[in-house]
Amino acid sequence: xxxxxxxIRDIRAGLGRQVLEGYGADxxxxxxxxxxxxxxxxxxxxxxxxxxxxxxxxxxVARRRQLWRLMLLxxxxxxxxxxxxxxxxxxxxKAINLRLLVGKRFSRAEIAPLAESYADKVVARGLHPAALExxxxxxxxxYRLLLATASFHLYVDAIARRxxxxxxxxxxxxxxxxxxxxxxxxSGDNCYGEAKFARIxxxxxxxxxxxxxxxxxxxxxxxxxxxxLRFADEAVATTPSRKLRRLAPKMGWQVVDWRRxx
Numbered sequence: 001x002x003x004x005x006x007x008i009r010d011i012r013a014g015l016g017r018q019v020l021e022g023y024g025a026d027x028x029x030x031x032x033x034x035x036x037x038x039x040x041x042x043x044x045x046x047x048x049x050x051x052x053x054x055x056x057x058x059x060x061v062a063r064r065r066q067l068w069r070l071m072l073l074x075x076x077x078x079x080x081x082x083x084x085x086x087x088x089x090x091x092x093x094k095a096i097n098l099r100l101l102v103g104k105r106f107s108r109a110e111i112a113p114l115a116e117s118y119a120d121k122v123v124a125r126g127l128h129p130a131a132l133e134x135x136x137x138x139x140x141x142x143y144r145l146l147l148a149t150a151s152f153h154l155y156v157d158a159i160a161r162r163x164x165x166x167x168x169x170x171x172x173x174x175x176x177x178x179x180x181x182x183x184x185x186x187s188g189d190n191c192y193g194e195a196k197f198a199r200i201x202x203x204x205x206x207x208x209x210x211x212x213x214x215x216x217x218x219x220x221x222x223x224x225x226x227x228x229l230r231f232a233d234e235a236v237a238t239t240p241s242r243k244l245r246r247l248a249p250k251m252g253w254q255v256v257d258w259r260r261x262x
Contacts, residue, residue: 036213040138041200041228043220044149044156047238048131048163050259053122054094057155058101060118061111065102072100090150091190094171098152099184108180111154119158130258131219131238135163138217148200148228150192154182169199197227223247 045052062069076097083093102111139145145166149156153170160168171191174183189195204214211231218225218232223243229235230251237248237255248255 035215037209038141038143038215039146039204039209040135040143040217041146041148041219041232042131042135042165043222043225043228044147044151044159046221046241047219048128048135048147049122049126050128051126053126053155053159054151055097056122056126057115057118057152058097060121061114062101064114064117065110069101075100090192091186094152094190095185098173103184105181105183108154108175108182111182115155115158118155119162122159123162128239128258130256130260132163134219134258139164143217146200146203148191148196150190150196167203169196169203193224194227196225197231200228200231220244229253 042048045054059070079088079093079096079100082088083090088096135145145164146169147156147160147163147165147167148169150171153168153172156170157168169191172187174185174187175181176183189198191199204211215234216232217234217236218228219236219238220229221237221239221244222241225244226247229237235248235251235253237244237253239258240248240255245255247253
C-alpha cells in the first residue's frame with residue numbers, strides 16, 4: 001500500500017506537472033465557460049479515502065483512551081443489526097456507536113489530539129493517490145475545494161486541513177455545554193443524501209455563489225450523493241458503488257476507478 005506523504009507534500013508545494021498529467025490521463029476535461037466562481041465538491045469516505053473512516057476513528061479513540069470500551073463491541077454489532085432491520089436510522093446508529101466507544105459526553109481538548117493522530121494515519125496510508133492528484137488539479141485550475149461528508153467534524157476537519165480543502169461540511173455534534181464539551185448526539189441532520197445537498201445549497205448562499213455564476217464539479221462514490229451529482233456541471237462517479245455505476249451512464253456522468261494504479 002503506497003505512502004501518500006510525498007504526494008501530499010507535493011500538493012502543498014503546488015507541484016502541478018505530474019498532477020495535471022494524471023488528471024488528463026484519467027478524465028475527460030470539458031471546456032469551462034467564463035464564470036465568477038469555480039467549485040469542486042468532494043465526498044470523503046471511499047471517494048478520497050480507500051475505506052470508510054467513521055468506524056476506524058471510533059476504534060482509534062477507544063484503543064488509545066479507554067481500552068475497556070472494546071468490550072462493548074457486541075453492543076455495536078447489535079446496533080448494526082437494528083439498523084439493518086430499519087429499527088433505527090443512520091443518524092441514530094452513529095450516535096449509539098459514538099456513545100459506546102467514545103462516551104456519552106467528552107472533552108474536545110481530550111479528543112482533539114486523537115483526531116489529529118487519526119488524520120495522520122488516514123492521510124499516510126488511507127487515501128487514493130489518484131484522488132490527491134485530482135484535488136491538486138482542481139486547485140491548480142482555480143477551483144474552490146469543498147469537502148462534503150457525513151462523517152463527523154470532530155475528526156474530518158483535521159483530515160481536510162491536511163488535504164488543503166478550503167471549506168468543510170460535515171455532521172455536527174451537540175455542544176450544549178460549551179465548545180469544549182461534546183455530547184454523543186447529532187446537532188442537526190446527518191450530513192448525508194438530501195441533507196448533505198441542503199447543506200451545500202446553504203453554503204453556496206452563505207458565500208454569495210449563485211448557480212448561474214458558478215461552474216461546479218462533484219465527485220462521489222455513492223448513489224446517495226445523487227442530488228449533489230445532478231446539481232454539478234461535471235459529475236464524476238469515483239470508484240462507484242454498484243448502484244451508482246449503473247446510474248452514471250444513464251445520467252451522462254463520468255466513471256473513474258481511483259483504485260487503479262497509474
